[in-house]
Amino acid sequence: MLVRVALHQTRLRTPGLGLDAKGVALGSKGVVLLPSLDRLVAFLALFTRQSSLEDILRSMKVEIVKSKLGAREVVISLAAEGSDRMDKVAEIARLAGGFTFTGTTRHFVQYRDGGAPFGYDVAELLAQDASYALYHTSFSQVYTVDRPIEVRSLLLRLEPQLDPSTADEPGPKWICAEKGLGPALISYFVRSNVDADVGLAEWAAESSFDEGPVQRYLFRVEQIPDRMRPLLTSTPGIAVFQPVTEGVGVQLGFRHPVNLRACPVFARDGLVLFRGGDEPLEIPTLPALGPVTAFARVELREDVSTARTQATTVSRPANIQLTLRMVPTTDPWRGVTASWVRPDEMRLLRRMAYLLGAETLRRATVAFTEHGAFVRLTSGVEAIPVGEFFREVHPGLFVPAGYDPLPAVSPDVLHKSIGAPQNVVLFVGRDARVIGIDGAAFVSLESALLEAQDWALLPAGAIEPALATEVPRLVLESPGFRPMRDIGPGGGDEGG
């Protein structure tokens, strides 16, 4: 049914199939046919190990399809974009036991392979109205769509696999504790001076027989001390989760089969916690989180109310609130870890980027806003001498280097007075105007710098024979009739 597309061929029979710049037969869509759901999971797992689903997710559609004989298979359709993307998809599909096709509407021919480097065209179209007519060198089959599959719900249904190597991973953690254990855990953290935030998440009752909504305590801990780890991971009712990407956590000791970092399907303002051996916990919107220190035991003095009364009765100004101002200071600069590169200095930043060392590029982060670029480098932003320098006076709060806030309140108080959420990075300008930037907007400087590069795959096969030369081996065979005929007269054929 299929014919190979020849070099310089211009006309193709398959509707919607054209030739790209390299001469490869390509439609606007690519289709991957997989025999079962587990192969689909394998495909996703393999794909996300190498690259992000973000590029293809917008156009990706996963459907269960049914052949005329009733067999159900899985079809992934996605925008083909170009043969580079399709080559990668085809390679991964082949590894996952699937076939790759390309086309535009309904008729999809097999994507190019080693046998046909320019792809295939169909000799005769199938006269069917089915959603997919797939033409392969070994079969031609039509499929109707049975039902669609949402990638998000598929990922939620996949159970995490045991992976003890994740148990000791450092970094921030989410902890989910049953309601009864929450207060004990809070006081434990307060006693142990662990820097943690706590919130109370609520899930609707599963049935009318439940007493009410299910409540669980949710903790965000920057760093769990090693001594607490065994207790937290082994206590029933407490589960520790490793954040794998924004809004997603996987229980310690487990690993999700698909690389969730490469699957931007979960809302960033919510939280999904994948539990090993149990259903995932989904929180559509993060509950309000506050520091556990707010729950520390308080003791009230008897004379407090009296003192306050006295104060109010003596002289209390109507309003003592002051406008924040920034004033120059002669104190030495410390902790200068950010700079604000205004739009007119962006060209200088670009030129400077060529001179920066690899380590600086790797460690620096940058956020681009309409007011310019904000560069952060924890080891000291002096390495990037562009823009106005800022020093970090409080986690997430920067003031201009060489300036101090007036009134001289503590940075903690200043931060609280601004009242910004925790993940917002604040820059207080010399004019005391505050600019807030979402912490997620800061990306690595090295990844922000480079434009997409043109590249081409060079065949590496030519060097291979040179490195794997065989040993010359002699085999002895009969030299044939009258072997000594060329030796000349008396060549020994007369015998001896």
Next chain:
Amino acid sequence: MARDLSLRLEELAHGLVGPLILGGTAHLVAPLGPELAFELGVGRRISDDDLRSRIDLARVRQARAIAPIDTLPDISPGEWALIAALNDLLQATNHELSSPFTRGRHITLLDTTERLLAAIEGPRTTIEAIVRHATFARIFELERTDTLVSAWAGTIDYRGQEPEKSMTFWPGLRRVRVDPRKVPIQAMADGFDALPTARYVQLLTELVSRSPLTDFATIERTSPPFAWTRATLELVSYPTGRTLASRALSKLHSQQVLTVLQAATRALPPSGPARPIAESFSKEIVERATATRA
């Protein structure tokens, strides 16, 4: 006749030259003799473009190991004659060449090969020395697999051939034991009654001496031992040749190289022009080895 010679050249290229340079299984052609050997390469080249280009590539690779060279001329008539000599010499070890009534063929073939080698001169230019080495660099890698098959009924030694299937079936019942062993080129005449081993080795030495750089590059071989020849002495008698020879030796174990060179130098007559040349080259190699160690 010309067409016949082209066919023979092509046969020789596919059967022996290709495997010798590129590796793989070598199949000998019928003995060529001195007359045909000299005519073979005159005005002819390998017509299989793919094979020729692969051979050229591999030869350049060999040549670049000792000299910064990007292209090599085609295989010359002199080289074809040497290849024919190698074919005939190896064919002399082929027991299939003769029947019990024509065993004299092996000696006849050695005689004609000796005549042929005597007529081939050593390289006259530096590039010729490099070209010959590029072709014959792997000559001592050539090997044959002999298989000793033992069964309850007896033992058969297959020289350079696969054992017959009838000898190896029912291995458990017939207590078949297959014992393959690799035979290097210098030992291919061993155990073959129709061929005097010493003469075969002597002719192999003659053949290798026609490519002096190969002679130096394989100086560590156990048999035939390295000995100074007219071609090797000529090569080290001028600076460029000496440089090439020392590069060919530089990849080998210096201590072993020095031992072999000194033994070969001692074998030269004390009087005469050869010994001072050999001694000065040995001295140069010693100095280089000392400088490298320092």
